Amino acid sequence: MSNIxxxxxxxTYGAGGTTxxxxxxxxxxxxxxxxxxxxxxxxxxxxxxxxxxxxxDKPSDGHVLIGGHNLSDLNDDKxxxxxxxxxxxxxxxxxxxxxxxxxxNAALPVTLDGVKPVEAKSKATEWLTRFGLSDRLMNRxxxxxxxxxxxxxxxxxxxxxxxLILADEPTGNLDTRSSDEIASLLRDVSKQYGRxxxxxxxxxxxxxxxxxxxxxxxxxxxxxxxxxxxxxxNAEDVVEKMKQLSN
Amino acid sequence: MSVRNAILGLLAKKPRHGYELRVAxxxxxxxxxxxxxxxxxxxxxxxxxxxxxxxxKSDIGEGREPDRRIYAITRDxxxxxxxxxxxxxxSEHQRxxxxxxxxxxxxxxxxxxxxxxxxxxxxxxxxxHDATAQRDQYDARAQLAKIFLSxxxxxxxxxxxxxxxxxxxxxxxxKKQPLxxxxxxxxxxxxxxxxxSTHPPPAE
Numbered sequence: 061m062s063n064i065x066x067x068x069x070x071x072t073y074g075a076g077g078t079t080x081x082x083x084x085x086x087x088x089x090x091x092x093x094x095x096x097x098x099x100x101x102x103x104x105x106x107x108x109x110x111x112x113x114x115x116x117d118k119p120s121d122g123h124v125l126i127g128g129h130n131l132s133d134l135n136d137d138k139x140x141x142x143x144x145x146x147x148x149x150x151x152x153x154x155x156x157x158x159x160x161x162x163x164x165n166a167a168l169p170v171t172l173d174g175v176k177p178v179e180a181k182s183k184a185t186e187w188l189t190r191f192g193l194s195d196r197l198m199n200r201x202x203x204x205x206x207x208x209x210x211x212x213x214x215x216x217x218x219x220x221x222x223x224l225i226l227a228d229e230p231t232g233n234l235d236t237r238s239s240d241e242i243a244s245l246l247r248d249v250s251k252q253y254g255r256x257x258x259x260x261x262x263x264x265x266x267x268x269x270x271x272x273x274x275x276x277x278x279x280x281x282x283x284x285x286x287x288x289x290x291x292x293x294n295a296e297d298v299v300e301k302m303k304q305l306s307n
Numbered sequence: 308m309s310v311r312n313a314i315l316g317l318l319a320k321k322p323r324h325g326y327e328l329r330v331a332x333x334x335x336x337x338x339x340x341x342x343x344x345x346x347x348x349x350x351x352x353x354x355x356x357x358x359x360x361x362x363x364k365s366d367i368g369e370g371r372e373p374d375r376r377i378y379a380i381t382r383d384x385x386x387x388x389x390x391x392x393x394x395x396x397x398s399e400h401q402r403x404x405x406x407x408x409x410x411x412x413x414x415x416x417x418x419x420x421x422x423x424x425x426x427x428x429x430x431x432x433x434x435x436h437d438a439t440a441q442r443d444q445y446d447a448r449a450q451l452a453k454i455f456l457s458x459x460x461x462x463x464x465x466x467x468x469x470x471x472x473x474x475x476x477x478x479x480x481x482k483k484q485p486l487x488x489x490x491x492x493x494x495x496x497x498x499x500x501x502x503x504s505t506h507p508p509p510a511e
Contacts, residue, residue: 101472244443264468265461268435275425285429287436 064090064113064224064256068122071108071279082108084279085122092223095250095257097267100276106260107228109276113258114147114226115139126224144173148217148225148255152232154209156201156216162188162208163197166215173220180219187215191245207238214245218255225249227259231266243269310343311351315380315388318361322379325349336456352378360384409474414486424475428468435464 071083083105090096098106111117112124115131124131126146134142148169156165164171166184171177188197191211201209210230217225227246231239243266250257250271261267274284310332317323317331329348333341355361361384364377380388405427412418442457474481 101476240439240442243439247443264432264435265439265465268432268439268464270436273432275428283425283429285432287433289436289440 063092063127064088064258065125066109066113066122067125069109069112069119069124070121071105071112071117072120081279083112083119086276086279086281088274088281090256090258092256093250093254094272095247095270096259097270097273098258098260098276099262099264099267099273100282102262104276105279106276110226110228110258110260114149115143144169145220146222146224148214148220148222150210150213150217150225150227150230152229154201154206154213154233156209156212158201161198161200162193162204162212162215165201165212166219169216169220183219184215187218188212191215205238206234207241210234210238210242211245214242214249218249218253223256225255225257227257229261229263230259231261231263236265239263239266242266310347311355312388312391314348314351314355315360315384315391318378318380319385319388322364322377324375324377325352328352328378335452355384358383360387410486413482420478420482421475424471424478428471431464431468431471435461435468438464 066086066088069083069086070081073080073082086105086109098109100106108117112119113126115124115134119132126142129142131139131142157168160168163181163184166188167177167180170180170183175183185197188194188211191214193208193211193215196204196208199208201212204212210233214225214230217227225246230246231242234242246257246259247269249255257270259266259270267273268287270287272284272286275282313332313335314328317328323331325345325348329343329345332343332348352361356363356378360381361378362381364379409420409423412420412423438457438460442454442461445453445457447454
């Protein structure tokens with residue numbers, strides 16, 4: 061898998077006079093390892109776009125290409141396999157299983173995929189530890205805060221080692237502080253572990269963590285912007301430089 | 308005003324050189340975001356001295372060059388500082404260049420208001436991106452003061468972005484409302500032949 065591309069991606073709902081166009085000939089290209097936020101007002105088509113990228117829904121017209129493979133050419137079995145092995149999903153409401161603990165929840169996708177439970181749990185534990193949950197491994201969702209539950213959900217999304225993470229309003233159900241933690245963690249997942257992340261959000265604060273923001277409006281790409289990183293240029297460096305200049 | 312009062316507050320803690328004050332002020336406001344030139348520090352100190360709020364300690368014997376003088380707060384200075392702490396601070400949101408740009412864009416019709424909004428949105432997102440990246444660098448166990456300032460910046464940018472969303476949705480509506488222009492009155496004494504009335508002009 062290298063990158064994600066959409067070609068004239070179109071989705072309409074309904075028929076006849078009541079047709080609603082959710083996506084209207086959208087062309088986007090997302091590079092490997094990129095962290096992209098999709099923004100736009102309610103009903104602009106951002107969730108529809110995410111569902112189509114993840115093969116959760118079928119386009120009315122146009123294509124989604126993942127690593128050059130056209131999702132429309134895959135039969136249901138192949139599509140399921142792609143979703144299970146190549147794509148991790150993160151949702152607003154975490155969708156954890158209440159009776160399973162953190163490790164069991166995070167291990168679930170690979171357990172279902174036939175990986176031995178011991179191996180699956182070890183992989184899950186690895187991600188949970190990276191996400192600072194080493195002392196919460198045996199806790200069930202109701203014993204975890206919202207932010208911790210979402211970290212478990214992100215570990216679950218990563219456990220099958222997918223290259224692409226699709227996140228639908230991942231901070232929509234969290235307070236500001238936890239939202240920042242989750243957004244920062246997603247940025248790390250993209251930068252440190254080289255995963256491609258496409259995140260739908262209505263929250264500007266969270267979108268600002270991304271490398272690029274795509275603005276959708278009325279089902280079309282209205283604009284996009286690449287957010288430049290200031291490498292190592294933090295305030296202290298600037299102050300230091302100012303001091304040197306004034307001496 | 309903040310620089311003046313910050314200097315008084317820093318001197319209330321202990322007497323300092325002008326250079327020390329500048330460094331201490333930079334540390335308080337988080338460095339690069341608020342650059343205070345040495346000249347401003349010394350001008351402020353001169354004014355404070357003239358008003359009797361600080362005094363130079365000449366008995367140190369370090370000479371009279373501005374950067375060697377040691378300044379100390381006076382009793383009046385402590386009183387002025389107390390008054391500053393006793394009052395709230397008025398926030399300044401009225402003089403907003405973006406707002407002026409948008410309105411002038413609407414009036415002059417020289418630019419597309421929707422484009423002005425989007426351009427600003429992109430700029431704010433870049434600032435927000437920098438601010439969140441910067442805050443991530445701070446250690447909450449040792450640099451909480453800097454995190455507080457970052458949070459303020461982040462939350463204001465967030466509010467500005469939300470406000471852009473809001474006005475964008477209503478931009479067509481404002482185009483239908485003519486903007487008020489303040490009536491212009493003739494200056495000076497009215498001429499006699501005008502019968503004393505300069506405005507409104509007599510109907511023909």
